[in-house]
Amino acid sequence: MSPYNNLESGNLSSSSSISTKVSRRASPRITSSNNDEMGNGTTSPRISRQQRNGVIASPMIRRRRRSNQGSYNELFSLSILRLVLAILILVWFGVIIKLGSNLSTSSSSTNTADESPLMQKLREQINKSKIQNGNSLVKKMVNDQIKSTTPSIFELSLLGNTSPKDFKLHTPNAPSCSDPIDADSISFTLVSQLSHDRIWMVPYHCKRWGDNPMSIVIFTDENADIVKNQLVHEGCSREQLTVQTVSKTRYDPEETDYPVNVLRNLAFSQVKTTHLVYADVDFWPCESLHSILNIQSVKERMASDPKLATVIPVFQLNRRCREYKDCRDKNIPAMPKNKDELIALIKKRQASTFDPTNEGGHGSTRYISWKDQEEGKYLDLPCIRSNRYEPYLVLRYCNDLPPFQEGFSGYGKNKMTWAMQLRRSGYLFSQLGEAFLVHYPHLDSKSRLQWNKAPKQLRRVDSTRVGDVLEGKEGKNIDLFEYKRARVDALFLDYKDWLNDNVQDESRVPMCHNSLNDDIRLWVHRESQTEEEDESEDNDDASQQDNENDDGSEDLNENLAAEDGDEDTE
Numbered sequence: 001m002s003p004y005n006n007l008e009s010g011n012l013s014s015s016s017s018i019s020t021k022v023s024r025r026a027s028p029r030i031t032s033s034n035n036d037e038m039g040n041g042t043t044s045p046r047i048s049r050q051q052r053n054g055v056i057a058s059p060m061i062r063r064r065r066r067s068n069q070g071s072y073n074e075l076f077s078l079s080i081l082r083l084v085l086a087i088l089i090l091v092w093f094g095v096i097i098k099l100g101s102n103l104s105t106s107s108s109s110t111n112t113a114d115e116s117p118l119m120q121k122l123r124e125q126i127n128k129s130k131i132q133n134g135n136s137l138v139k140k141m142v143n144d145q146i147k148s149t150t151p152s153i154f155e156l157s158l159l160g161n162t163s164p165k166d167f168k169l170h171t172p173n174a175p176s177c178s179d180p181i182d183a184d185s186i187s188f189t190l191v192s193q194l195s196h197d198r199i200w201m202v203p204y205h206c207k208r209w210g211d212n213p214m215s216i217v218i219f220t221d222e223n224a225d226i227v228k229n230q231l232v233h234e235g236c237s238r239e240q241l242t243v244q245t246v247s248k249t250r251y252d253p254e255e256t257d258y259p260v261n262v263l264r265n266l267a268f269s270q271v272k273t274t275h276l277v278y279a280d281v282d283f284w285p286c287e288s289l290h291s292i293l294n295i296q297s298v299k300e301r302m303a304s305d306p307k308l309a310t311v312i313p314v315f316q317l318n319r320r321c322r323e324y325k326d327c328r329d330k331n332i333p334a335m336p337k338n339k340d341e342l343i344a345l346i347k348k349r350q351a352s353t354f355d356p357t358n359e360g361g362h363g364s365t366r367y368i369s370w371k372d373q374e375e376g377k378y379l380d381l382p383c384i385r386s387n388r389y390e391p392y393l394v395l396r397y398c399n400d401l402p403p404f405q406e407g408f409s410g411y412g413k414n415k416m417t418w419a420m421q422l423r424r425s426g427y428l429f430s431q432l433g434e435a436f437l438v439h440y441p442h443l444d445s446k447s448r449l450q451w452n453k454a455p456k457q458l459r460r461v462d463s464t465r466v467g468d469v470l471e472g473k474e475g476k477n478i479d480l481f482e483y484k485r486a487r488v489d490a491l492f493l494d495y496k497d498w499l500n501d502n503v504q505d506e507s508r509v510p511m512c513h514n515s516l517n518d519d520i521r522l523w524v525h526r527e528s529q530t531e532e533e534d535e536s537e538d539n540d541d542a543s544q545q546d547n548e549n550d551d552g553s554e555d556l557n558e559n560l561a562a563e564d565g566d567e568d569t570e
Contacts, residue, residue, distance in 0.1 A: 153251045153259040157406055158269055164407025164491055167498045170399050171268065177306045177398035183299040187273040188290065188394070189213040193263035194281035196220035196248065199227065201281050201440065206236035208287045208337070215242045215270040216281070217263040221249050242270045258447045260414050261404035271397045275302060279392045283314060283437040287337045288375075292435045293394065295376035302396065307508075309422055310394035311381070311431040313370050314354040314362055315342055316439035326443055336438055343371070347561040354439055356557060360386030360516050361416075365431060368559050373433030380430040383512035384423060390415040391429070392437055393422075400425070405495060410447040412488040417495055424499060426506035450484045458523075480523060489524040 154161045159168045190209045194201070199218060206214065214236070218227060228236075228243040244266055251259060268276065277293070279285065289312070292298065302308055320330035336342040336351065345351035355361050364385045373379055395401060402421040408414040423429070455478045480486035519525070 151250055153257075153262050153409070154406065156246065156251075156259075156262055156266065158265055159403055159406060161406050164409075165494055165498075166407065167405050167495060167502075168403050169502065171265075171397075171401045171403045172399070173269065174397055174399040174401065177396065177400040179398075181274055181303050181396075183296060183303045186275060186299040186302055187213070188293050189215055189271045189273045189276050189397075190285070191215050191264075191267045191271065191276045191278050192281045193217045193260065193267050194219070195258065195445070196222070198281050198442070199231075201284070202231050203234040203236060204284055204332070204335075205281065206231070206234075206241070208285045208289070210290050211237050211240055212290050213240050213242075213271075213273055215244075215267045215276075217244045217246060217267045219248050219252070219258065219263060220245050221247050244270065255446050256410070256450055258410050258445075259406070260410065260447075261406045261408055264404045265406065268397065268403070274396060275394055276397045277312070277392075277394045279312070279437055282440045282442055283392060284335055284440060285312075286339070286342075286434075286436050286438070289435050289437075292376055292432065298376050298378075298432070301378060302394075305428065306396050306398060306400070307425070307427045308396070309391075309427040309429045310378075311365060311391045311429055312394065312435050312437050313365050313367060313431060314392055314437045314439065315346075315351055316354045317345065317351050317441055318349070319441040320350075324443065331441055335440065339434055339436065342436065342438065343560065346557060349557075349561075351438070352557045353560070358388070360388030360518060361390055363516075364389045364429075364512075365391060367556055370431060370433065370436075371560055373431070375434035377433040378430045379433070380428065381509055383510050384429070384515065385512045386516040387420055387511075387518045388416045388516070390419050393429075394432075395427075407491055407495075408488065410450055410484060410488075411445070412485060413492050417492070421499060421503060423507050423509055424503050424505055426508055428508045453483055454485070455479075455483070483523075486523045489522045492522070493524060 152162075154163070154166075158172060159166070160172075161168070190205065190212070192202075192205065192214075194216065196219060199220070202216060218224075220227065222245060224243045224245040227245060228238070228241060231241060231243070232238045246259070246263060246266070248255070264278070275293075277285075277289070298310075302310070315336075317331065317335055319327070320334055321327035334345070334350070336345055342351060353362065353365075353367050364381055364383070366379060366381065369379055402418060402425055404414065404418050405421075408417060458478075
């Protein structure tokens, strides 16, 4: 029964009781009046049976009945009004839902026109899975509305991008790479990007990098001058520090799509030196990095090769507190400043190579060789073990330098795609002795948490077996586009096609003969990939270190911790 029925029933019930009471009170008055007349000896007028039964009432009773009749009319009118309002509300909801459906259809047709065949096929699969929960539909409509009214981050693009698939070859407005430079003219800018909650890390970069140029871009609603004054107050150089800010509220109000590569390219644009050192703000440089880069032999090597990609090996400090929290009071003092402190921490198992479980990410760096590598000495990498290799680099800032592809935002493939393009464009990867970066053990970012989201069917599945699940019965109803990882994987396949079609292969560092099969880990696959993945799956599972590379990853940190001729580690 609707609330309207309940309300009407209540009113009618109340009115009936009133009528009953009026009849009962009216009868004694009539009777009393008649008894008085009889008592006075007068002849009582003839009273009909209807009068005796109270059907024909006295004038007072009739007035009350007319009043009650008015109440009936008012209640009836109010009920009609409520019924009309209920119908109008239902019609209004129907119109809204219809408009939302039309907008969704229109948006889908517009976007599909620009999508690759792979993306169109994915969308067709998704459309087969209908949303059955009304709350989910409302939530989706609200999110779509927010996205449609949020300005595109591409309006800040220095590359002229208008969509995620606008992949670019070169860095605009940079000096020419063909202009010769001499070693004495080489200088360096430390470049980084960060979110508002990591501003506190910048003064530690300033202290370790010294009084030398820095260019940073911060995703924050605060004014750049205010932020810079704060950082200068905490020890950064006003003359050497360049700060840009990008409004978080304007471009990512829901905090779901951190524009990392747009921020990186903006930071590049303010470089005034011949070379740049790129490191995300959670990777702190060793205190001697700038002085090592200024060794004469290092600068002569850089001057001789405009496509030299100097690799700075990356390590990580283990969190100093057992709880999952950012215990800065314990972490910050433990962050190693030089190689001796780093090796000592590794021996105590308090530090390690960065992300050792992700062999593809930094597995191509020759960490064991770096341990004995002299300060300022170069060691060329013989091959690259994975397309997921994403080192931090020192590079010449010039127009042939590939930019970060701005379609990759948030977590996932935003830096490895840059390294892929660098390698194919002919950059030579060579690691530098004594230099290193160390990762601060922060908590997972919101972008990482978005990346980690997965349907329940895939949450405990090894990344190399995701394809098997998606092709089976459990994968039929999975809406892949609801998840960040699938959307990034689809864009990555488009990027690989673009790279092969538009960038001539001038690689000077080959892929290792037993390089990892990275595509097997993708959630999204082309049909043509299946056979290739089946052939190389065993290679991936039983991957051995290439003969030219002496750094097996399985016992890497144990080898770093061991003294010469002594395998005993603390």
